[in-house]
Amino acid sequence: MSNAPVYGSADAAPTARRVTRLQHLAAWKSEGHKWPMLTAYDYSTARIFDEAEIPVLLVGDSAANVVYGYDTTVPISIDELLPLVRAVVRGAPHALVVADLPFGSYEVSPQQALESSIRFFKEGGAHAVKLEGGERIAPQIAALTAAGIPVMGHVGFTPQSVNSLGGFRVQGRGDGADQLIADAIAVQEAGAFGVVMEMVPAELAAQITRKLTIPTIGIGAGHETDAQVLVWQDMAGYTHGKTAKFVKRYANVGEELSKAARTYASEVASSAFPGPEHSY
Ligand SMILES: Nc1nc(=O)c2c([nH]1)NC[C@@H]1CN(c3ccc(C(=O)N[C@@H](CCC(=O)O)C(=O)O)cc3)CN21
Ligand SMILES: CC(C)C(=O)C(=O)O
Ligand SMILES: [Mg+2]
Numbered sequence: 564m565s566n567a568p569v570y571g572s573a574d575a576a577p578t579a580r581r582v583t584r585l586q587h588l589a590a591w592k593s594e595g596h597k598w599p600m601l602t603a604y605d606y607s608t609a610r611i612f613d614e615a616e617i618p619v620l621l622v623g624d625s626a627a628n629v630v631y632g633y634d635t636t637v638p639i640s641i642d643e644l645l646p647l648v649r650a651v652v653r654g655a656p657h658a659l660v661v662a663d664l665p666f667g668s669y670e671v672s673p674q675q676a677l678e679s680s681i682r683f684f685k686e687g688g689a690h691a692v693k694l695e696g697g698e699r700i701a702p703q704i705a706a707l708t709a710a711g712i713p714v715m716g717h718v719g720f721t722p723q724s725v726n727s728l729g730g731f732r733v734q735g736r737g738d739g740a741d742q743l744i745a746d747a748i749a750v751q752e753a754g755a756f757g758v759v760m761e762m763v764p765a766e767l768a769a770q771i772t773r774k775l776t777i778p779t780i781g782i783g784a785g786h787e788t789d790a791q792v793l794v795w796q797d798m799a800g801y802t803h804g805k806t807a808k809f810v811k812r813y814a815n816v817g818e819e820l821s822k823a824a825r826t827y828a829s830e831v832a833s834s835a836f837p838g839p840e841h842s843y
Contacts, residue, residue: 581690584618584659585713585756592778592789600661600780600792604630604647608795609654620655621693621792622648624663624723629796636722639665641679648687661715662689666723669694673706680712693759695721697746701753708754716750718743719784720762731807733762733783740767747771747779759792760784762809783809 591598602623603609612620626647627639648662662683669676676694683689691713694700700716707714719734728734735743743763750758757778760768765785772779772788781788793810796802800815830836 581657581659584690587618588659588757588778588790592776598778598790600790601795601798602626602629602792603651603655603795606650606654609651609658612795613655613658616657618658619661619790620651620658621661622651622663622689623794624665625794627665629794629802635725637666637726641665641668641682645682645687648683648689652688659690660688661691661693662687664692664694669700669703670696673703676703677706677710677712680707680710684712691715691756693717695723697743698749701749704750704753704755714753714755715780716747716753716755716758717761718746718750718758718763719760722761731762733764735763735767743767744771744774747775751775751777757790760788762807783807 588598598618600619600621601612601617602625603612603620604622604626609620622644624636624639624644626644627633627636630647631639631643633639644662644665648660652660662680664676664679664683668679680692683692692707693715694703695717697716697718704714704716720728720732722731725731744767747758747760755777757780758775759780759782760771761781762783763771763781763785765787768779768781768784769787778789780790780792782792794802797806797810798813799817800812801817801820803817806812827836
């Protein structure tokens with residue numbers, strides 16, 4: 564990588580504004596104002612969400628599935644995620660952009676977590692990072708926080724551990740509840756500014772939300788978390804096949820795009836496109 568800035572000086576003011584977002588998120592918890600987070604992986608989509616006033620955008624490692632077509636999030640690398648982070652930062656001048664640390668880029672040691680996160684900051688222009696795990700990953704969260712890198716935690720179902728969790732399963736049922744509570748507290752104590760809770764029974768998520776001073780961001784965790792997050796292709800109807808129970812479809816972009824492609828194809832075949840108005 565060269566030392567050339569990855570985003571222009573025109574972004575200087577928005578960057579300052581985005582950093583104050585962290586204070587907004589803390590205030591919103593005490594005010595009871597619930598906020599939305601969406602994933603974003605490219606410039607054009609990030610622009611749309613930023614204009615829709617989504618305050619926090621996550622460049623999720625779910626890009627593994629929805630951008631790169633892998634079966635799980637396990638194979639995606641920093642090199643595959645970094646350009647997407649850069650594109651989202653360019654497209655979203657107001658949102659806080661969180662970069663998801665991919666599997667294998669932070670588990671080894673706090674030093675590894677620092678080196679990976681520094682790449683997302685210096686080369687990607689990210690404003691925060693997210694990593695999966697509770698107690699086991701608290702030393703990494705503490706090291707990042709100490710280095711001035713805001714961290715979002717992620718507990719409950721952690722997709723990067725799908726191989727040890729025995730599939731896409733609800734976490735924290737029965738005996739698992741105490742461990743989940745301990746994980747959420749460990750993430751907060753280590754210095755995280757917020758924590759994603761994925762596929763957790765609603766009542767347990769509500770209890771943890773009341774217990775924590777930092778905002779909880781739910782995905783399949785009921786309506787009592789401080790915030791919600793969804794993968795945008797899921798919520799916009801742009802993923803194929805069966806989606807998780809926690810997904811609500813707010814639009815059917817996939818079908819619209821498919822119709823547009825078919826109409827375009829038929830107009831090319833019939834010479835209806837391009838018309839005189841599209842010709843020189
Ligand atoms: N497009 C997409 N959306 C996501 O939310 C997402 C990804 N990809 N990739 C990374 C992880 C994987 N996630 C997933 C994937 C599938 C289920 C799922 O099939 N859940 C079932 C079973 C739940 C149970 O009974 O325990 C469900 O019906 O919700 C859940 C989360 C969440 N993340
Ligand atoms: C669903 C969210 C929380 C995520 O981690 C991702 O999209 O990668
Ligand atoms: Mg993720």
